[in-house]
Amino acid sequence: MVIGGDAAGMSAASQARRLKGSDELEIVAFERGHFTSYSACGIPYWVGGDVGERDELIARTPEEHRARDIDLRMRTEVTEIDVAGGRVRARDIDSGAESWTSYDKLVIATGARPIRPDLPGADAPGVHGVQTLDDGQALIDSLTRTRGRRAVVVGAGYIGVEMAEALINRGYEVTVVNRGSEPMSTLDPDMGRLVHEAMEGMGITMVDNAQVTKVHTGEDGRVRAVATEDAEYPADVVVLGIGVRPETALAKAAGLPLGAHGGLLTDLSMRVRGHENIWAGGDCVEVLDLVSGQERHFALGTHANKHGQVIGSNVGGGYATFPGVVGTAVSKVCDLEIARTGLREKDARRVGLQYETVTIESTSRAGYYPKASLMTVKMLAERRTGRLLGVQIVGREGAAKRVDIAAVALTARMTVEQMTALDLGYAPPFSPVWDPVLVAARKAARAVVQGF
Structure with missing residues (x-):
């Protein structure tokens, strides 16, 4: 059953x-x-x-x-x-x-x-969670009927940023209200800041460190605004992306x-x-x-x-096991790609690991090749042993799936020094001579030695 x-x-x-x-x-x-x-x-x-x-x-x-x-x-x-x-x-x-x-x-x-806040007006028409196909159909129907073009997304995790993109694509004026200090709490705040800046560059209004206190409705009972302790944001539709x-x-x-x-x-x-x-x-x-x-x-x-x-x-009478995960996830908002695997800094601190962090900027292709785009790679390595602990990547085309290199390295419990010797594919249309993940690994290997 x-x-x-x-x-x-x-x-x-x-x-x-x-x-x-x-x-x-x-x-x-x-x-x-x-x-x-x-x-x-x-x-x-x-x-x-x-x-x-x-x-x-x-x-x-x-x-x-x-x-x-x-x-x-x-x-x-x-x-x-x-x-x-x-x-x-x-x-x-x-x-x-x-x-x-x-x-x-x-x-x-x-x-x-889905986490639905226990707030006045949270169940009003025009307020949508997005978890099932029925939820998606209800949101599309609501967007089709709504005359106004103002949307508020509550939450800035994976669902929040992806729904912000969806609403931008539909021609809405989008505000994202986030109770955290930066969007994408699955990243460290310094990497989340890159996402914040990129989303604002796309025309999305970002409101961080804000707790929603009420959803206001009009005379027809439908949503008209989202209120925080400090401000009110007009809304013809609200999407909940809290997690x-x-x-x-x-x-x-x-x-x-x-x-x-x-x-x-x-x-x-x-x-x-x-x-x-x-x-x-x-x-x-x-x-x-x-x-x-x-x-x-x-x-x-x-x-x-x-x-x-x-x-x-x-x-069914066979045999199989599921050994665990390293926490790999990718997402995007418009042309910005976001990826992470392994531990964030606060995860490492919570379990008592001492670590070094490095952050590098590189390009998705050889710098001279057309349409090479910048990406930022952050890497955590355990102090003394050099074991890879986590990687976060924010960039444009070609950035997100590079996190898979780190996911394999984490699963194999590789050190950052060992990673520098990985035989990755290279050609100018696909990567610089030193792939961005390996550039970060080289820098992390030096940091581990210096920290010790």
Whole structure:
């Protein structure tokens, strides 16, 4: 039995079906929404017009899953897990009918829920979260009906900056209200400042260190402004990009183990700790950070699909493990590319690591080659050992995916000195002779020696 019909849940169901035929394994899956197996990460690009149709984001429809002998029950919400009895209670959202269904093996893939501020007016028409395809469609419908062209985005994380781009592409005047000191709190503040400056250069009004206190509405009940302690920002539409939390209310009520970030705790096979016949994966779990050695919550589709493959293999009689992550993520706002992997400075301090930092500027191509663009690379290395701890990159075309070099190096626990000898591809259209990541590694290697 699978709870949740998106990346982790349906990947698990599909993998288990590949390993076991219908006569050996019955698979029942519950999904409370209208869609399955879709790219939530693609919603901002659909809203902004880069992706033309909603269905382009759907990898596999309910009908396609059912054709593979998966009993997929749409618009059905699981309301209770009875661990001792090996059953779940589910409610048909449209009819309200409830029933219990027994399981031998349970997969929890309930995802994450958007953080919605408990503020006056936060539920007014014109205020939108963006987590599901239904959310994306509601926002597009709202943008189509709205006469005004002023938008406020609350939050400046991945969703916030991506939605700012989408609204700019639609011709809106965009204000981003962020309670942090700089946008993109997944970066160190000095790198976030580069993002702030670039976004302002795109015509986006950036408001940092600001806490939203109220959403004002007009006589028609629709949003008209967002208020902070110090100011008020007119808005014809508001998009919430504050972040997400693991959706684990069901698991908590059932007494399943949760971590410090509210996510389910699993072993390497993605089996819920202490429960032989329950697995969990996707945005509702915490995973091992291979750099810090601690459990963390990373809500990314890449991880969810891998979790599902691991779970499906184990449920289907095979064997697989998920060792952990290094925390790699990329994003963009208009032509600005943003990337990070590993630890930020505050992450390293929190786990007691001493480190050196270096920051360099380089170009995406050989300097003399047309359209070479600047990028900034920041690197953290452990003091004394020189072990790579983290990399952040902000730049234009060709910047973001360079972070993959660092992701591999982190996974292999390489030192920055070892990184300088990496045999990376070179030609003037693709890179300088010394790739920007290796320039940072050379500088970090010197800093580690000098610091010691």
